[in-house]
Amino acid sequence: MNEAFVFNVFFNGLGVIRALGENGVPVRALDSSKKPVGKYSKYTKAFNVVTNPALNAEQFVKELIEIGKELNEKPVLFPTNDVWSIAVSKYKQQLEKYFLTYNPDYSVIKKIIDKRLFYNIMEKENILVPQTYGIKRFDDLEKIKKELIYPLILKPTARMEINRKSCDTRIYNLNRIIEIKNFEDFFKYKDLIKNYEFIIQQKIEGLSNNMYTVGIYADKKSKVRAAFCGRKVRGYPVEYGDCIAGESYWVDELVEQSKKLVKILGYTGIAEIEYKYNQVDGKYYLIEMNPRTWSWIGITPKAGVNLPLIAYKDARGEEIPEYIEMDKSKKVLWTRSIDDRFNCKRHHKNVDEEDFLKSEKEWKESLKNYDYIVYADLDPEDMAPGIFWKKSKKVHLIKNFPKLLYRKLAKK
Structure with missing residues (x-):
């Protein structure tokens, strides 16, 4: 096998x-x-x-x-x-x-990882994306100064490429999203903009719980054969952070648009297409496409559409369904429970959003709202990864305790 x-x-x-x-x-x-x-x-x-x-x-x-x-x-x-x-x-x-x-050919991947190219393609196809401004030099900002409507987001043009120097990777990770509140803010990042390619983009209002994911598997003809749809319930950090808890949540228009997008790009394989719901105008904006599996793909088997298994079978030449969607009758939650519980106790006190729970008691109570819970870490059938993760976090905390204490005292 x-x-x-x-x-x-x-x-x-x-x-x-x-x-x-x-x-x-x-x-x-x-x-x-x-x-x-x-x-x-x-x-x-x-x-x-x-x-x-x-x-x-x-x-x-x-x-x-x-x-x-x-x-x-x-x-x-x-x-x-x-x-x-x-x-x-x-x-x-x-x-x-x-x-x-x-995986698709590199020519297809290139259209996705280069954000400027990706957004240009989407705009031509009338797919709603945040207003995007491309600049090649810092001096170009003066030319578009009157067009800019704040707040804005500054982010790198391209994703992490291969053969990147480790120092460049650190810079990329530290500056994935920078919020710009006024024109003067650009000058704080002048050297960064001069040395790396960035795009300026409209900020879509709302916290991480307004992020929606469509997960797909597309065959060699770029036909979507399986689809999942979900919502990020809690991210960390709360505004732009990675998914710590996500739920199955079907939105027809996002799935249909994602099928169209896959066909336009000629994409094959597993992908995540991310959208954000704008609380101001009530519209869904395409944020990005990830040409791979994503952080909470572990939810898909319990949601009735096991994307990795479907991809595996198709790669081997086995028969797969012509098209299958997730089971919309079940409500499934995926959670990195160790981190999720900790964040609810420590990091959500000042967050005025129902999804961002404030205690472990609230967290446990919230689980009753779901038909099935996928524990990304402490899976009852596969506990060892979660136990390792819990121990490693304790070791990290002990090693960094002096630094954390110093920062806390410095704030006072």
């Missing part, structure tokens, strides 16, 4: 490992870290440390091929973040000799 190679196995990859492993698929986890959470899943049958393609994609591909050569049947590749997905698409021709992959 073909192995599934899941690489970068944080909670995203762990969700894929479980979605496949629970259905008898042999899973190999790969990561540049020696101790990622996915390594400890009972469904992980083998684990390899490989080079991070963000630093050296050619070396990563070489190592991947060396592992693949040893196997009798071609493994199916499951990249779970941008740089790994970019590497698979960029070196697809070499990899296909030893692996099965649903």
